[in-house]
Amino acid sequence: MDVIYRYDPFAPLEQPKTPDAATAIRRLTEGNERFAEMVRRMQERTLGGDAGEPIVIPVSPITLGLPLYEGAIPTQAPYAVVVGCSDARVPTEAIFDQSFNNLFVLRIAGNVLGAEGLGSIHYAVANLGDSLKAIVVLGHSKCGAVTASVDAYLSPEGYIDIAATHALRSIVNQIQIAVRSSAQALEAAAGCPIHKLGDYRSLLVAVSVYVNAAVSAYALQREIERPDGTGPRVYFGIYDFETVRVRCRPAGHDEFVPSGMRPAPASSQELASYATEVAHAFLNLDDDDRDRNCKLTMKW
Numbered sequence: 001m002d003v004i005y006r007y008d009p010f011a012p013l014e015q016p017k018t019p020d021a022a023t024a025i026r027r028l029t030e031g032n033e034r035f036a037e038m039v040r041r042m043q044e045r046t047l048g049g050d051a052g053e054p055i056v057i058p059v060s061p062i063t064l065g066l067p068l069y070e071g072a073i074p075t076q077a078p079y080a081v082v083v084g085c086s087d088a089r090v091p092t093e094a095i096f097d098q099s100f101n102n103l104f105v106l107r108i109a110g111n112v113l114g115a116e117g118l119g120s121i122h123y124a125v126a127n128l129g130d131s132l133k134a135i136v137v138l139g140h141s142k143c144g145a146v147t148a149s150v151d152a153y154l155s156p157e158g159y160i161d162i163a164a165t166h167a168l169r170s171i172v173n174q175i176q177i178a179v180r181s182s183a184q185a186l187e188a189a190a191g192c193p194i195h196k197l198g199d200y201r202s203l204l205v206a207v208s209v210y211v212n213a214a215v216s217a218y219a220l221q222r223e224i225e226r227p228d229g230t231g232p233r234v235y236f237g238i239y240d241f242e243t244v245r246v247r248c249r250p251a252g253h254d255e256f257v258p259s260g261m262r263p264a265p266a267s268s269q270e271l272a273s274y275a276t277e278v279a280h281a282f283l284n285l286d287d288d289d290r291d292r293n294c295k296l297t298m299k300w
């Protein structure tokens with residue numbers, strides 16, 4: 001299987017126009033689907049499948065945001081801000097199949113936002129507004145920062161070591177809101193003391209990853225909103241290692257959920273109902289299936 005970057009100086013490429021937030025999110029979603037399809041083909045090939053047609057990626061200095069000639073400096077023109085986690089397994093441009101100059105990227109453990117991160121976003125909104133159409137908070141499954149927050153929630157005695165370091169404590173504390181909301185949502189969705197179940201820790205991490213991205217998006221939307229209610233829209237999504245897709249809800253049994261992102265919750269009630277939706281999805285519950293004395297079917 002060949003992946004070919006092809007440069008033709010006589011066929012310059014135009015960047016797709018991104019007039020609004022919906023187009024920005026569509027470009028990211030389509031890029032993630034291209035990435036997922038490439039990974040799927042590689043996996044097939046690994047298992048002995050046919051190499052198939054080569055994947056040809058046309059490139060040009062202009063589309064890549066590189067100098068067209070020595071000394072030329074490209075103008076910065078990203079169409080989206082992405083706030084992702086520092087996790088080395090989730091390189092932002094690669095999973096969205098984007099090139100240079102498309103994304104303004106912040107990566108902080110647990111995709112939480114402190115003063116410097118927020119300042120960077122304010123800078124982008126104020127100075128890159130001509131091209132910038134959307135902001136995305138990107139969480140990911142199996143997040144170490146979220147896992148540390150879940151551990152601090154479940155075993156407060158282990159939190160002492162983290163609490164001694166101001167910077168680490170700041171990350172873990174910011175994620176606590178999502179962890180506590182997720183724990184409440186799971187308990188309510190299960191209708192029983194689910195925290196006594198065997199692999200509750202993994203379940204709580206899985207739900208908290210989704211809720212944490214939604215919490216960050218909610219907080220960020222409020223932070224950057226102008227007094228007149230205008231400003232870029234904030235969205236969120238979660239990169240799932242199993243499917244290599246960015247989505248905003250987990251898939252049920254044998255269910256295919258395509259790539260996609262959602263607007264940040266508009267209120268604390270919307271945030272709570274999102275936590276409930278994710279908890280239900282992970283527990284594989286339907287509405288009239290509550291009273292089962294904790295005999296739950298989990299998806300792992």
Ligand SMILES: [Zn+2]
Nearest residue numbers: 085087143144
């Ligand atoms: Zn992470």
